[in-house]
Amino acid sequence: MVRQRTKETGGSTARQRLTVQDWADAALAAMGEGGLAAVAVEPLAVRLGTTKGSFYWHFTNRDALIEAALDRWAETRTETVIAELADEPDPGERLRRLFLRATRRAAEDPLEVSLLASAADPRVAAALARVTDRRIGHIAALFAELGFPEDEAHRRGLLAYTAYLGHTQLSHAVPRSLPAGPARDRHLDTLLETLLRPAGTPGAGPDVRQANPQRRVTEPAAERG
Amino acid sequence: MVRQRTKETGGSTARQRLTVQDWADAALAAMGEGGLAAVAVEPLAVRLGTTKGSFYWHFTNRDALIEAALDRWAETRTETVIAELADEPDPGERLRRLFLRATRRAAEDPLEVSLLASAADPRVAAALARVTDRRIGHIAALFAELGFPEDEAHRRGLLAYTAYLGHTQLSHAVPRSLPAGPARDRHLDTLLETLLRPAGTPGAGPDVRQANPQRRVTEPAAERG
DNA sequence: GCACCTCCATACGGTGGCGTATGTTTTTAC
DNA sequence: GTAAAAACATACGCCACCGTATGGAGGTGC
Numbered sequence: 001m002v003r004q005r006t007k008e009t010g011g012s013t014a015r016q017r018l019t020v021q022d023w024a025d026a027a028l029a030a031m032g033e034g035g036l037a038a039v040a041v042e043p044l045a046v047r048l049g050t051t052k053g054s055f056y057w058h059f060t061n062r063d064a065l066i067e068a069a070l071d072r073w074a075e076t077r078t079e080t081v082i083a084e085l086a087d088e089p090d091p092g093e094r095l096r097r098l099f100l101r102a103t104r105r106a107a108e109d110p111l112e113v114s115l116l117a118s119a120a121d122p123r124v125a126a127a128l129a130r131v132t133d134r135r136i137g138h139i140a141a142l143f144a145e146l147g148f149p150e151d152e153a154h155r156r157g158l159l160a161y162t163a164y165l166g167h168t169q170l171s172h173a174v175p176r177s178l179p180a181g182p183a184r185d186r187h188l189d190t191l192l193e194t195l196l197r198p199a200g201t202p203g204a205g206p207d208v209r210q211a212n213p214q215r216r217v218t219e220p221a222a223e224r225g
Numbered sequence: 226m227v228r229q230r231t232k233e234t235g236g237s238t239a240r241q242r243l244t245v246q247d248w249a250d251a252a253l254a255a256m257g258e259g260g261l262a263a264v265a266v267e268p269l270a271v272r273l274g275t276t277k278g279s280f281y282w283h284f285t286n287r288d289a290l291i292e293a294a295l296d297r298w299a300e301t302r303t304e305t306v307i308a309e310l311a312d313e314p315d316p317g318e319r320l321r322r323l324f325l326r327a328t329r330r331a332a333e334d335p336l337e338v339s340l341l342a343s344a345a346d347p348r349v350a351a352a353l354a355r356v357t358d359r360r361i362g363h364i365a366a367l368f369a370e371l372g373f374p375e376d377e378a379h380r381r382g383l384l385a386y387t388a389y390l391g392h393t394q395l396s397h398a399v400p401r402s403l404p405a406g407p408a409r410d411r412h413l414d415t416l417l418e419t420l421l422r423p424a425g426t427p428g429a430g431p432d433v434r435q436a437n438p439q440r441r442v443t444e445p446a447a448e449r450g
Numbered sequence: 451g452c453a454c455c456t457c458c459a460t461a462c463g464g465t466g467g468c469g470t471a472t473g474t475t476t477t478t479a480c
Numbered sequence: 481g482t483a484a485a486a487a488c489a490t491a492c493g494c495c496a497c498c499g500t501a502t503g504g505a506g507g508t509g510c
Contacts, residue, residue, distance in 0.1 A: 036260070042466075042467055051488070117260060164391065177357055178383070266497075277458095
């Protein structure tokens with residue numbers, strides 16, 4: 001990510017120039033490590049091997065950087081995962097792989113947790129709202145594809161996303177509280193299974209979805225990567 | 226919370242003196258609003274109507290304040306809720322009321338979200354680990370009281386706490402994504418009901434996995450969000 | 451009522467980060 | 481190959497905050 005900028009190494013140095021996105025990515029990285037407050041121009045400049053002079057050429061001030069970073073986050077960190085699985089034909093398997101992949105990535109990157117904690121900032125809140133709507137909508141669409149009626153699909157999508165968020169929090173705060181290794185995927189599978197099971201929805205309950213006969217699926221092995 | 230300290234109001238002023246806990250509570254409040262970085266001595270002093278002189282009498286430095294605040298949080302914000310419901314005889318009802326109460330409080334107070342995002346700090350991580358273990362253990366004990374075997378009770382306790390965390394995150398980040406008003410409790414009730422329903426136990430390794438209720442394989446067109 | 455201890459106020463020096471001003475290098479235009 | 485533009489470097493003033501030093505209020509013992 002960070003470009004090399006050896007400063008006085010004779011002639012071989014191709015002194016890269018930085019782009020707005022380089023700064024935005026660095027800001028997101030810093031944000032993941034230390035929250036919004038850690039998005040500081042001068043430390044970022046050091047990390048990028050440059051100086052403030054570069055920064056204030058690309059941005060008017062720190063706020064502009066934060067907005068750029070949030071935009072970049074909202075664009076990249078949601079669509080990529082969705083797009084990666086677009087070729088999977090089976091919606092159930094697509095849901096499962098989406099869930100496993102998303103939780104794994106979120107467990108590796110503290111950025112999302114950091115952003116969730118910065119929702120007091122209106123710009124962060126806006127980005128979060130955008131991303132959350134998109135994600136829940138997409139999951140709900142998967143449930144709808146699986147045969148659930150519209151509102152029930154949305155309800156389950158909401159639950160799935162809630163589980164995703166909670167799991168992410170735990171994986172960062174107290175990782176040892178969660179099963180690790182192969183038990184991890186099994187745990188997430190049972191969680192998904194719970195969400196997929198036809199519930200006795202008491203409120204506006206259609207009667208149809210009764211007991212699941214003989215569900216069998218796809219080995220959990222496929223999801224590596 | 227903040228004590229009144231009118232500064233020059235003649236003689237009627239009972240000039241309160243501050244305690245270590247006053248500072249710790251103020252630190253927790255600031256932390257909820259702006260994260261760990263917002264725990265700054267001088268702003269806190271202003272909020273408390275005093276000066277740094279007071280602070281550095283009670284604490285050696287800022288780090289000591291943070292530790293005191295974390296200790297106070299770990300002690301108060303978990304045991305109180307548990308203790309408040311100790312007189313409820315029915316474990317199912319105790320679980321339900323615990324869940325409703327905890328989620329409501331967490332939705333009102335941003336502190337917990339902020340702490341979860343500061344888990345990179347080892348002191349915060351320690352406090353979180355303590356509190357998390359205590360809470361999951363307590364919830365698991367409730368499930369055990371309800372008749373679930375030990376490991377299954379723990380598994381469901383973990384799921385319940387995951388749901389709690391996720392719900393809390395959503396309620397702060399994108400509150401409108403969650404049902405409000407009376408639908409709120411109904412939503413949480415169905416969530417709990419899901420967790421209480423006897424499920425296909427995972428440990429013994431039955432082949433049942435992942436459900437497809439009446440597949441209605443739709444066009445991939447539904448994918449557009 | 452006087453020494454004494456507790457608790458707070460005020461005044462300092464130091465650091466880290468923001469934003470501006472202005473110089474310097476690299477790239478592009480032609 | 482030179483002039484203009486783009487991209488970066490350096491130097492400055494400013495503010496917020498940390499921690500220290502020291503000087504008082506206010507109560508307490510006797």
